Amino acid sequence: xxxxIIIAGGSGQRLGQDIPKQFIHVYDKPILIYxxxxxxxxxxxxxxxxVCIDGWHxxxxxxxxxxxxTKLSWVISGGETAQESIRNGVFHLEGTxxxxxxxxxxxxxxxxxDESVLSDVIIKCQQYGNGVTxxxxxxxxxxxxxxxxxxxxxxxxALRRVSTPQAYQYRMLDEAYRQAYxxxxxxxxxxxxxxxxxxxxxxxxxxxxxxxxxxITTKDDLELFKAYLxxxxxxxxx
Numbered sequence: 585x586x587x588x589i590i591i592a593g594g595s596g597q598r599l600g601q602d603i604p605k606q607f608i609h610v611y612d613k614p615i616l617i618y619x620x621x622x623x624x625x626x627x628x629x630x631x632x633x634x635v636c637i638d639g640w641h642x643x644x645x646x647x648x649x650x651x652x653x654t655k656l657s658w659v660i661s662g663g664e665t666a667q668e669s670i671r672n673g674v675f676h677l678e679g680t681x682x683x684x685x686x687x688x689x690x691x692x693x694x695x696x697x698d699e700s701v702l703s704d705v706i707i708k709c710q711q712y713g714n715g716v717t718x719x720x721x722x723x724x725x726x727x728x729x730x731x732x733x734x735x736x737x738x739x740x741x742a743l744r745r746v747s748t749p750q751a752y753q754y755r756m757l758d759e760a761y762r763q764a765y766x767x768x769x770x771x772x773x774x775x776x777x778x779x780x781x782x783x784x785x786x787x788x789x790x791x792x793x794x795x796x797x798x799x800i801t802t803k804d805d806l807e808l809f810k811a812y813l814x815x816x817x818x819x820x821x822x
Contacts, residue, residue, distance in 0.1 A: 585685045587631045588623045589673035592692030593662020606692045618695035631657045635673045667771045683755035690749040693800045705791040709751035712789040718744040719793035
């Protein structure tokens, strides 16, 4: 069984709107629904769970009914951080998932996840026990020596941009979150599942990514999302 956990617990303050950014409507549809539709359409996703900001549970259930998200199985509250929200979703599956079931973690504000990206992250997880969406880094990266100069760079061939979706076998994922919170490893600041796994000594395996898989954080991101929708409207937008 393949279950997706969609993380939609953020308040979206950086976007400067009156409602959380995942609920902003773009062409008469909430951003979060675009995200859920990508998982709804994928034939290898069996169920969807949503970790949501408090006060919006009934709203998202109503939207799911309105837009035909039939795979949505549960909605629970998030935590103070992204890691707490993911942990809540992972622990919610205890007693439901088998050890080798696949759990896919994805940001609710990445609404353009491609079917091929989802397929490959599942394939890599089946092969290796995990799979993380990754892309080459195409810019030069320099290490600041002080505030105004540098004498060192990192070869870009050694770098990958890792984002969501990420897929993990459930036993590995559940045990990792229990260990991380017991020992205080990989759960602070901007930590996410992938960085936590590496801090716990796990090897991660790259899956295919896409430049379209943007994370909507700023107004510029929102405008880019709109542009992608207009570009693809004839192909897949309902």
